[in-house]
Amino acid sequence: SQQGEEDPQALSIQEGENATMNCSYKTSINNLQWYRQNSGRGLVHLILIRSNEREKHSGRLRVTLDTSKKSSSLLITASRAADTASYFCATDLSQGAQKLVFGQGTRLTINP
Amino acid sequence: AAGVIQSPRHLIKEKRETATLKCYPIPRHDTVYWYQQGPGQDPQFLISFYEKMQSDKGSIPDRFSAQQFSDYHSELNMSSLELGDSALYFCASSLHSRGPGEKLFFGSGTQLSVL
Numbered sequence: 001s002q003q004g005e006e007d008p009q010a011l012s013i014q015e016g017e018n019a020t021m022n023c024s025y026k027t028s029i030n031n032l033q034w035y036r037q038n039s040g041r042g043l044v045h046l047i048l049i050r051s052n053e054r055e056k057h058s059g060r061l062r063v064t065l066d067t068s069k070k071s072s073s074l075l076i077t078a079s080r081a082a083d084t085a086s087y088f089c090a091t092d093l094s095q096g097a098q099k100l101v102f103g104q105g106t107r108l109t110i111n112p
Numbered sequence: 113a114a115g116v117i118q119s120p121r122h123l124i125k126e127k128r129e130t131a132t133l134k135c136y137p138i139p140r141h142d143t144v145y146w147y148q149q150g151p152g153q154d155p156q157f158l159i160s161f162y163e164k165m166q167s168d169k170g171s172i173p174d175r176f177s178a179q180q181f182s183d184y185h186s187e188l189n190m191s192s193l194e195l196g197d198s199a200l201y202f203c204a205s206s207l208h209s210r211g212p213g214e215k216l217f218f219g220s221g222t223q224l225s226v227l
Contacts, residue, residue: 033215042116042202042218043155088154099145099168100216102154 005103006089012109019076021106023089024069030092032065033100034074037086046074046087079110114139116219118203124225125193133188133222137205143167144186145216146178147202155202161186162208190224198226 007022025032031050035043049056049065049072056063062075076083086107090100117136125131137144143162147155148171157170161180172178175193180186184205190197200223204216 035218040200040221040223042220043204043216044218045215048215099157099160099170101157102147104154 010107021074024071033090035088118219122223131190135186135203141205143206143208145204149200193226
């Protein structure tokens, strides 16, 4: 079963609006990361939030983490057409696992 | 800055053939990961290597094998290819000394099509 589940699976908004994507996971983690993927391309790391952090910002990105609910959200403010992509959350399992487990992703479309 | 290099970018094979995918990590990165991503799917972890030793294993079929060489590049060998192996195969690298679960740097992937 998937470690990370993303919600919604697809999101379409107008340029300038804010986009919020959610991710839930099942087991305890060391950190949670968000990645972006343009169609058919490699994944690009956006932001990492550790299990002892609750909120983190990077430019127009804001990530929250609620370990009690095993969930995270990614907020992109003032969206731009160039933000159109798929966004994935990824979790590293605790106990030193050498891998990231990805969720199913949210396909974000920003309409100009 | 140097990124993760994967080759080939595209590969077309027939069923039951073999394929070899190559990955060259970012210089000084000592950990390599392989992921498989089917159309519209999330990346699925296959296998990882640290200092030339397998460090973790995911949903990698027995028909697949991989290794990391002394120069840290890695190869994913796929035999008896099946139609269902058609996917985008990503390699990623990281620096292990920064700790497990640090951010990964991904290559552009190899698109494998099995006909």
